[in-house]
Amino acid sequence: MTALNAPQREAIRYIDSPLLVLAGAGSGKTRVITHKIAYLIQDIGMNPKNIAAVTFTNKAAREMKARVSQLLNSKETRGLTVSTFHTLGLNIVRKSHKALGYKTGMTIMDSQDSAGILRDLLDDDYKPDKDFINTAQHTISRWKNALILPEEALAQANHDTHLQIAQLYANYQKQLKAYNAVDFDDLIALPVLLFTEHPDIREQWQNELRYLLVDEYQDTNTSQYQLVRLITGVRGALTVVGDDDQSIYAWRGAQPENLQQLTKDYPRLKIIKLEQNYRSSNRILRAANRLIANNPHTIIKQLWSEKGLGDEIRVLCARDDNDEAERVVSELIRHKFQHRTQFKDYAILYRGNHQSRLFEEVLRTHRIPYYISGGTSFFARTEIKDIMAYLRLLVNHDDDAAFIRIANTPRREIGTTTLEKLGTYANSRRISLVSASFELGLESLLNSRALFHLRHFTRWVIDMGYRAQREAPATIAREVVTLIGYKDWLRNSCNDVKTADNRMENVEELLSWLAKLGEQEKNLTEIVSHITLMDMLERQNEENEMDSVALMTLHAAKGLEFPHVFIVGMEENLLPHQNSTDEASILEERRLAYVGITRAQKSLIMTLTQKRRRYGEMIDTEPSRFLQELPAEDLLWEGMPLLTKHPHQRQSVPKTEAEKKATGAAHMAHLRAMLEKK
Numbered sequence: 001m002t003a004l005n006a007p008q009r010e011a012i013r014y015i016d017s018p019l020l021v022l023a024g025a026g027s028g029k030t031r032v033i034t035h036k037i038a039y040l041i042q043d044i045g046m047n048p049k050n051i052a053a054v055t056f057t058n059k060a061a062r063e064m065k066a067r068v069s070q071l072l073n074s075k076e077t078r079g080l081t082v083s084t085f086h087t088l089g090l091n092i093v094r095k096s097h098k099a100l101g102y103k104t105g106m107t108i109m110d111s112q113d114s115a116g117i118l119r120d121l122l123d124d125d126y127k128p129d130k131d132f133i134n135t136a137q138h139t140i141s142r143w144k145n146a147l148i149l150p151e152e153a154l155a156q157a158n159h160d161t162h163l164q165i166a167q168l169y170a171n172y173q174k175q176l177k178a179y180n181a182v183d184f185d186d187l188i189a190l191p192v193l194l195f196t197e198h199p200d201i202r203e204q205w206q207n208e209l210r211y212l213l214v215d216e217y218q219d220t221n222t223s224q225y226q227l228v229r230l231i232t233g234v235r236g237a238l239t240v241v242g243d244d245d246q247s248i249y250a251w252r253g254a255q256p257e258n259l260q261q262l263t264k265d266y267p268r269l270k271i272i273k274l275e276q277n278y279r280s281s282n283r284i285l286r287a288a289n290r291l292i293a294n295n296p297h298t299i300i301k302q303l304w305s306e307k308g309l310g311d312e313i314r315v316l317c318a319r320d321d322n323d324e325a326e327r328v329v330s331e332l333i334r335h336k337f338q339h340r341t342q343f344k345d346y347a348i349l350y351r352g353n354h355q356s357r358l359f360e361e362v363l364r365t366h367r368i369p370y371y372i373s374g375g376t377s378f379f380a381r382t383e384i385k386d387i388m389a390y391l392r393l394l395v396n397h398d399d400d401a402a403f404i405r406i407a408n409t410p411r412r413e414i415g416t417t418t419l420e421k422l423g424t425y426a427n428s429r430r431i432s433l434v435s436a437s438f439e440l441g442l443e444s445l446l447n448s449r450a451l452f453h454l455r456h457f458t459r460w461v462i463d464m465g466y467r468a469q470r471e472a473p474a475t476i477a478r479e480v481v482t483l484i485g486y487k488d489w490l491r492n493s494c495n496d497v498k499t500a501d502n503r504m505e506n507v508e509e510l511l512s513w514l515a516k517l518g519e520q521e522k523n524l525t526e527i528v529s530h531i532t533l534m535d536m537l538e539r540q541n542e543e544n545e546m547d548s549v550a551l552m553t554l555h556a557a558k559g560l561e562f563p564h565v566f567i568v569g570m571e572e573n574l575l576p577h578q579n580s581t582d583e584a585s586i587l588e589e590r591r592l593a594y595v596g597i598t599r600a601q602k603s604l605i606m607t608l609t610q611k612r613r614r615y616g617e618m619i620d621t622e623p624s625r626f627l628q629e630l631p632a633e634d635l636l637w638e639g640m641p642l643l644t645k646h647p648h649q650r651q652s653v654p655k656t657e658a659e660k661k662a663t664g665a666a667h668m669a670h671l672r673a674m675l676e677k678k
């Protein structure tokens with residue numbers, strides 16, 4: 001156990017009762033988890049298949065896996081679970097699907113799919129109302145995360161909208177079941193339900209998962225917390241690590257109070273604190289400490305580091321958002337050249353996804369490799385999912401989820417009512433939708449027109465399926481795309497031609513990829529399962545191994561670290577976010593800024609603009625209130641002076657260090673005055 005300090009070592013070896021490691025950013029919490037896994041396997045002799053470590057994002061899980069494999073060889077980790085909460089939930093649901101009333105081969109609906117189902121369930125007046133669908137989806141998700149069942153939601157509804165959404169929730173659940181599908185939230189809620197209602201199954205899993213480790217514990221919501229409790233049971237073989245200052249998912253139902261709840265639920269809970277930070281230089285830490293001190297605290301944590309004082313935190317003021325992107329990228333190029341670093345040493349972090357576009361554009365112009373973490377992956381795109389669903393259905397006529405996805409995409413007169421009747425019928429006969437479409441029994445349920453359109457399609461599926469067994473996969477795929485008229489469908493269903501063409505380009509990309517796989521003598525069945533099974537995580541791994549700049553939201557950056565970090569858009573209405581100005585939300589926005597700052601190891605640059613294009617209009621911006629909460633002595637202001645609202649005060653761009661300091665002080669005073677006025 002080298003490179004561990006005393007409290008870390010204590011945390012790793014402690015197995016007498018549940019353990020909570022509560023500590024600030026970069027203090028080695030994740031390191032405690034990975035080393036503890038190694039300790040349990042190598043020193044205690046536990047079977048890796050009895051150990052599960054869970055966290056929140058795919059990227060964090062991947063990072064954790066990578067760290068574990070530095071400590072243990074592949075033989076020692078065989079059977080070990082290191083995953084997200086959702087993947088763990090999925091495993092449980094898959095293995096115990098019967099007890100939950102599902103058939104094998106269930107499908108996971110993503111957020112787009114669920115929105116589609118909700119839309120289909122709505123009355124025609126509501127169908128086009130995207131905002132309503134959004135609200136409904138969000139509300140249902142919160143209910144699920146709080147383990148509120150449809151009946152309870154109905155009983156509790158105290159106004160019309162809630163009542164309407166609660167009814168929708170009930171129908172939505174029914175629909176999912178009929179499709180043999182689950183959504184993202186079900187992956188946690190169903191295992192909880194399962195373990196509560198079936199003590200025998202719970203016991204089996206408790207015997208299977210004998211030690212549980214949870215990273216980023218502050219972000220667990222009610223259902224995740226219940227799942228942790230049910231898995232650990234009375235034995236309480238549990239280590240959780242977290243930082244209340246990094247709780248940034250309240251909007252998704254996360255409850256930092258779960259940290260306190262632990263003390264109540266596990267009276268024998270042991271708490272260990274870590275205070276030495278191994279990540280960042282002291283100026284960065286001081287900025288983080290000072291910022292977060294503005295939030296109320298029950299437990300005070302002061303981080304310190306042996307990494308020296310480090311460079312000042314630079315604050316670049318740009319003219320507008322274009323200028324901001326240009327400056328960040330040229331700064332990055334200059335810095336890389338000067339310090340002989342790699343592109344992957346840099347991260348550009350922002351509050352909202354939409355902020356990435358300009359940076360992408362400029363990075364591309366300069367031919368700098370970058371990747372967007374947590375963005376929509378190729379395979380999550382609608383058009384790719386559509387075409388893949390066709391191919392899935394050709395090779396597996398029982399893939400009901402694929403059938404449902406494309407039965408009416410492009411439109412072919414197979415309506416929701418037809419699908420519903422078909423679904424109910426297939427369910428009662430326990431056969432797939434395609435098989436059911438040919439049965440005599442269906443004929444009394446559907447009118448002849450509906451039946452004609454349905455059978456026309458399913459027959460086509462079967463014919464193409466035959467051909468797919470003999471012909472080259474890429475040929476079949478291209479023919480499918482042509483025969484269904486996908487290109488025209490995109491043109492008609494997208495809002496503008498550009499979007500349609502972009503999507504078609506993605507389809508072309510998929511087709512040429514299929515051709516490449518086909519050259520390796522793979523048949524369509526093999527290719528489809530290859531693509532379906534191809535671990536998304538693996539693909540993203542490839543991405544990360546490339547030397548490229550990381551672009552991501554502050555949310556997605558949690559748990560990660562980079563030598564050089566840019567936090568862009570340090571402005572009111574961006575950070576803090578414009579919809580987050582009530583007191584509780586400001587606290588959360590401040591934690592988000594804290595997460596951002598503490599990602600940086602060596603250098604941190606923050607940027608803001610004077611003007612920014614929003615909703616097509618150039619608007620004046622205001623510096624983020626969080627800037628003035630940072631220690632003035634650690635900031636170095638650069639670029640356009642901020643004082644635009646007072647042109648007579650306009651100063652020249654500061655050049656010498658002394659000038660920069662002086663302008664910095666002036667900016668801070670100005671900022672303070674401005675904010676006090678508000």
Ligand SMILES: Nc1ncnc2c1ncn2[C@@H]1O[C@H](COP(=O)(O)OP(=O)(O)OP(=O)(O)O)[C@@H](O)[C@H]1O
Nearest residue numbers: 003004005024025026027028029030031278279559
């Ligand atoms: N005892 C130690 N000696 C040397 N380096 C360490 C030690 N503990 C942790 N580190 C390093 O410090 C960095 C931060 O550690 P880690 O990511 O585990 O912190 P964390 O508390 O999980 O941070 P976060 O709150 O951001 O998730 C990592 O690069 C890790 O390898």
Ligand SMILES: [Mg+2]
Nearest residue numbers: 029030215559
């Ligand atoms: Mg961590």
